[in-house]
Amino acid sequence: MQKKIYLLFMTLVGVSLGISFLPPVWELLGISHISLLNNKIIDGTIGALIFLILAFITYSYLSQLIKSIEKILSEKSLYDIIFGSAGMIVGLVVGALVSIPLYAISLMLPIAMMLLFGYLGLYVGTSRKDDLRKLMTPRAKKGAEDVLERKVTDNFHKYKILDTSVIIDGRIYDIAKTGFLEGVLLIPNFVLYELQYIADSGDSLKRVRGRRGLDILNSLQKEENIFVEMYDGDFEDISEVDSKLIKLAKLLDGVIVTNDYNLNKVSEFQNVPVLNINALANSVKPVVIPGETMTVMVVKGGTERQQGVAYLDDGTMVVVEDGKHYMNQTIKVVVTSALQTAAGRMIFAKPSHSQKGLTENTEK
Numbered sequence: 001m002q003k004k005i006y007l008l009f010m011t012l013v014g015v016s017l018g019i020s021f022l023p024p025v026w027e028l029l030g031i032s033h034i035s036l037l038n039n040k041i042i043d044g045t046i047g048a049l050i051f052l053i054l055a056f057i058t059y060s061y062l063s064q065l066i067k068s069i070e071k072i073l074s075e076k077s078l079y080d081i082i083f084g085s086a087g088m089i090v091g092l093v094v095g096a097l098v099s100i101p102l103y104a105i106s107l108m109l110p111i112a113m114m115l116l117f118g119y120l121g122l123y124v125g126t127s128r129k130d131d132l133r134k135l136m137t138p139r140a141k142k143g144a145e146d147v148l149e150r151k152v153t154d155n156f157h158k159y160k161i162l163d164t165s166v167i168i169d170g171r172i173y174d175i176a177k178t179g180f181l182e183g184v185l186l187i188p189n190f191v192l193y194e195l196q197y198i199a200d201s202g203d204s205l206k207r208v209r210g211r212r213g214l215d216i217l218n219s220l221q222k223e224e225n226i227f228v229e230m231y232d233g234d235f236e237d238i239s240e241v242d243s244k245l246i247k248l249a250k251l252l253d254g255v256i257v258t259n260d261y262n263l264n265k266v267s268e269f270q271n272v273p274v275l276n277i278n279a280l281a282n283s284v285k286p287v288v289i290p291g292e293t294m295t296v297m298v299v300k301g302g303t304e305r306q307q308g309v310a311y312l313d314d315g316t317m318v319v320v321e322d323g324k325h326y327m328n329q330t331i332k333v334v335v336t337s338a339l340q341t342a343a344g345r346m347i348f349a350k351p352s353h354s355q356k357g358l359t360e361n362t363e364k
Contacts, residue, residue, distance in 0.1 A: 003059060010055035011048045018047015077253040083129040084122050091121020157273060159186045159229075159254030163245055164194050166259050168213040171277050176226045181275075185220060186254065188231040190244050192217075246272050282345055285314055288335050293352055297330045298323045312347075321350040 022043040026034075036042060073081060095117030099110035125132070160183055166172050167187075175181060195217070199210030221228050235244050242263045249256050255273040258264060267274045288294070296310035301324050308323020310333075320326070320333055333349035 002063075006059055006062070007052065007055050010051045014047040014049070014051025015044040016047070017051070018043045018045070022047060074247060074250055076250075078251065079129050079253070080126050083125040083132055085125070087121035087123070087125020088118050089121070091117040091119070091124075094121070157253060157255045158183045159249075159252050160184065160257050160275065161186045161188065161231075161245060161249055161252075161254045162191065163256060163258040163260060163263060164191050164198070164213065164241065165263075166257050166277055167191070167195065167216050168198075168209050169259050169277060170212060170216050171281070172257065173216050173219050175277070175280070176220065177223065179225070181257075184227045184229050185257075186229050186231055186252070187217065188233075188244070188248060190234055190241055192230070194241055242266065246270055249273070281314075282340070285316060285345060288338055288347055290335055290337060292335045293332055294318075294335065294349070295330060295332050296320070296349075298326045298328065301327070316345050316347060318347045318349055321348070323351070326351065 019040050023038070026038075076084075092114055095114035096110075098117065099113040102109040102113065160181055162172065162185055172181075172185075176185060195210055195213045197210070198206050199214055201207050201210060217228075220226055231248065233248075235247055238244050238247060242260070245256055245258075245263070246267055248254070249267070249272045250270075255275055256263065256267050257275045257277070258267075259277050264274050264276050294312075296312070296318050298308035298310050298320055300309050301307065302309050302319055306322050306324045308320040308326060310318040310320055310323070312318060318333065320331075321336070323333075332352045334352045335347060335349050337348045339346045339348070
């Protein structure tokens with residue numbers, strides 16, 4: 001569709017320029033006496049053909065340029081685009097006014113001045129957008145409140161965009177009820193459609209998870225102290241939901257709330273803020289230190305010889321040295337070390353009465 005519009009536009013430009021500029025060209029070439037060339041239809045047709053050929057040649061380059069511009073703009077926040085555009089327009093106007101006396105000297109000097117002032121306006125608009133916003137926002141109080149306002153403006157993101165995994169997980173509801181999440185919980189339509197698709201799945205497990213996610217959304221909307229909004233827009237040129245979430249976060253200057261490890265990493269790579277519920281859960285788990293004792297039940301063998309595996313109430317895995325001798329028994333263990341990974345936390349321990357236990361098992 002874009003190509004057809006571009007070709008049509010170039011054809012119309014060619015017709016207009018052909019009718020206007022080809023007759024002087026014929027006179028310059030000394031062939032204006034040819035009656036066939038003294039015809040506006042012929043001149044317009046020749047101009048249209050020339051520009052149509054140019055359109056076919058330049059379309060691929062123009063298309064790549066447009067995609068590059070779209071990519072750059074998609075990575076910018078809405079405030080960058082608004083203040084950058086306004087600054088460039090002001091710069092061009094100032095440049096045009098300043099360069100009026102220069103028209104008598106040269107045509108290129110005014111153009112250069114306009115480009116220079118336009119660039120300066122764009123730079124000032126994007127680099128000083130926060131200061132410009134504050135100038136346009138009336139404030140009755142000064143002093144300490146200015147510092148507070150600057151901190152909130154720089155770090156606060158109004159929209160917390162929920163992905164499918166965090167809705168199905170359900171912990172977002174309890175976290176939102178506590179008031180730790182400020183701003184608005186935003187649920188895009190494409191996430192809701194994915195939830196509905198999972199809820200209608202033929203797989204019973206997926207169907208239960210999907211319906212749980214829909215129940216969580218209903219619970220969030222019923223809470224008076226939780227602000228929930230729907231986003232009706234979509235990005236039809238993007239097929240993957242994760243990519244749509246990243247683009248939406250850039251568009252709204254929002255934060256993605258997720259449990260998805262891959263989405264977390266891709267978002268961080270593209271400088272999109274992420275709140276990971278699993279990371280939050282790991283950070284609030286009780287801290288254990290070497291030498292601390294705890295009571296656990298060994299439920300299965302470990303990957304290494306004689307190891308046993310136990311779990312704490314919060315799901316933390318405890319690897320017990322020589323724990324295979326205490327299978328299905330509740331014992332006291334001493335923490336030797338702890339390992340924090342992206343998937344969670346792992347504790348290494350050994351039985352506090354290991355020597356006694358080994359002796360008893362040997363005698364038996």
